Amino acid sequence: MLAGVARGDHEAFEAVYDQLAGPVYGLVRKVLRDPAQSEEIAQEVLLEVWRTASRFDPDRGSAAAWVMTIAHRRAVDRVRSEAAAALREQKVLPGPVTGEDVAELVETALDRQRVRRCLGTLTTLQAESVKLAYYGGYTYAQVAELLGVALGTVKTRIRDGLIRMRDCMEVTW
Amino acid sequence: MSVQRHELHTLTGSYALDALASPERAAFEKHLDRCDTCADEVRGLRETAARLAMATAIAPPREMRQRVLAAAPLTRQLPPPGRNLLPGRNLLPGRNLLPRPGRRDGPRRVRPSQAGVTAAILALAAAVVFLFVTQVATQHQLRQVQASSRAIAAVLAAPDARVESMTASVGGTVTAVMSLTRHEAVISSAGVPALPGGKVYQLWVMGPAAPRSAGLLPASRAGITVPVLAEGVRPGDRLGISVEPAGGTARPTTAPVVVMPVPA
Numbered sequence: 001m002l003a004g005v006a007r008g009d010h011e012a013f014e015a016v017y018d019q020l021a022g023p024v025y026g027l028v029r030k031v032l033r034d035p036a037q038s039e040e041i042a043q044e045v046l047l048e049v050w051r052t053a054s055r056f057d058p059d060r061g062s063a064a065a066w067v068m069t070i071a072h073r074r075a076v077d078r079v080r081s082e083a084a085a086a087l088r089e090q091k092v093l094p095g096p097v098t099g100e101d102v103a104e105l106v107e108t109a110l111d112r113q114r115v116r117r118c119l120g121t122l123t124t125l126q127a128e129s130v131k132l133a134y135y136g137g138y139t140y141a142q143v144a145e146l147l148g149v150a151l152g153t154v155k156t157r158i159r160d161g162l163i164r165m166r167d168c169m170e171v172t173w
Numbered sequence: 174m175s176v177q178r179h180e181l182h183t184l185t186g187s188y189a190l191d192a193l194a195s196p197e198r199a200a201f202e203k204h205l206d207r208c209d210t211c212a213d214e215v216r217g218l219r220e221t222a223a224r225l226a227m228a229t230a231i232a233p234p235r236e237m238r239q240r241v242l243a244a245a246p247l248t249r250q251l252p253p254p255g256r257n258l259l260p261g262r263n264l265l266p267g268r269n270l271l272p273r274p275g276r277r278d279g280p281r282r283v284r285p286s287q288a289g290v291t292a293a294i295l296a297l298a299a300a301v302v303f304l305f306v307t308q309v310a311t312q313h314q315l316r317q318v319q320a321s322s323r324a325i326a327a328v329l330a331a332p333d334a335r336v337e338s339m340t341a342s343v344g345g346t347v348t349a350v351m352s353l354t355r356h357e358a359v360i361s362s363a364g365v366p367a368l369p370g371g372k373v374y375q376l377w378v379m380g381p382a383a384p385r386s387a388g389l390l391p392a393s394r395a396g397i398t399v400p401v402l403a404e405g406v407r408p409g410d411r412l413g414i415s416v417e418p419a420g421g422t423a424r425p426t427t428a429p430v431v432v433m434p435v436p437a
Binding site for chain 1: 183185187189191193194218221222237244245252
C-alpha cells in the first residue's frame with residue numbers, strides 16, 4: 001500500500017490513513033496527553049508518510065513499524081523540546097505517567113489484549129521501564145530517575161523486557 | 174568518554190523506544206551502521222514497539238481525516254532514494270527525512286530540493302485546507318474551490334517548482350511558488366496588514382508589455398491569504414502587488430508594495 005502512496009495514489013493514501021490514523025493519533029496522544037497538540041502532530045506524521053513513502057523499504061520492516069517509528073519520534077521530539085524549554089525556565093522534571101487509559105481505547109481489542117497479556121509476562125521493573133520509555137516518552141536516564149534504579153539496570157531491563165515482548169507476541173523480524 | 178561495545182549493544186532496546194537523548198542517539202546510530210546484529214535486533218524490537226503502538230489506537234477527531242487527505246495532493250512527495258544510498262542509512266526514518274523549517278533571512282531563491290520548499294508548500298497547503306474548512310459554505314463554492322485547488326496543486330507538484338519569498342514594503346511576507354514549464358505561479362501572503370474598506374491588494378504580472386492583472390488577493394484570515402494562481406508567467410517577468418480601489422483596476426495606480434522577479 002505504501003508503494004501506491006509513493007506513486008501519488010490518493011486512494012492508497014486514504015487506505016493507509018484509515019488503517020493507521022487511529023494508532024498514530026493514539027500513540028501521539030499517549031505520549032503528549034494534550035488533544036490539540038496530539039492532533040497537530042498526528043496530522044504532521046500522516047502527511048510525512050505521504051511525503052516520504054518512497055523511502056519506505058519493505059525489506060527492512062513492516063509499514064506499520066515504519067509509520068509508528070515516525071509518529072513516536074515526532075511525539076518524543078515535541079516532549080523533549082518542551083521539557084528542555086521548561087527546564088531552562090524553572091528546572092521542573094516532567095510529571096510521572098499514570099496507569100493506562102484503557103477506557104479511551106476503542107479499536108484493535110485483540111492487539112491490546114495480546115500486549116496486555118505479554119506485558120504481564122515481564123517482571124514489574126521490565127514492564128514499568130518499557131511503558132515509561134515508550135508510552136511516557138522518557139529517556140532511559142529519566143526512567144532510571146523515576147524508578148530510583150541505576151542507569152545500567154534500566155538499559156538492560158528495557159532491552160530484556162522488549163525481547164521478552166517480542167518473543168511473546170511472536171514478532172517475526 | 175568511550176563506551177564499551179557490549180554496552181552499546183544493550184542500547185538496542187532504548188534506541189528502539191526512542192529513549193536515548195540526542196548525543197547518545199547519534200553515537201548509537203553510528204555504531205548501528207557497523208553492527209549488523211545490532212541492526213537486526215533493532216528491527217525486531219521496533220516491530221515489537223509498533224505492536225505496543227497499535228494497542229493505543231483511538232479514533233482521531235473526524236475533521237482530521239478531511240484535513241490530511243486534502244493537504245496530501247498539495248504536498249510534494251520525495252522521489253525514490255535511488256541506489257547510491259549507503260545500505261544501512263535508510264534503515265530508519267530518521268531525522269534527516271523530517272522537514273526542517275527554512276531560515277528566514279529576507280528575499281532568497283531556493284532549489285526545490287531544499288527543506289524550505291517543504292515548509293513553504295506545507296504553509297500553502299495549510300492555507301488551502303484552512304479555506305476548505307472555514308470558508309466553504311455551499312456545494313457550488315466547494316466545486317469552485319476544488320477546481321482552483323487542483324490548479325494550485327499542479328503548480329506545487331511541478332518538477333521545476335521554485336519558491337520565492339519577499340518582505341512587502343508594508344510589512345508581512347509574500348511567497349510565490351512558480352513553475353516556468355507551466356507558466357504559472359501560486360502566490361500567498363502572511364502578515365501583510367489588512368486594508369481599510371474600499372481598498373484591495375491586486376496582483377500583477379509585469380512583462381515587457383503593460384502590467385496585466387492576475388486578480389485580487391483575497392482578504393486575509395488569521396493573517397494569511399489563501400493562495401491565488403497567476404497564469405501566463407514568463408521567465409524574466411516580475412510579479413507585483415499594489416493597493417487599488419475595491420474591485421481592482423485595469424492598470425496599477427499606486428507603487429507596488431512588493432515586486433518579485435521571476436527567475437529567467
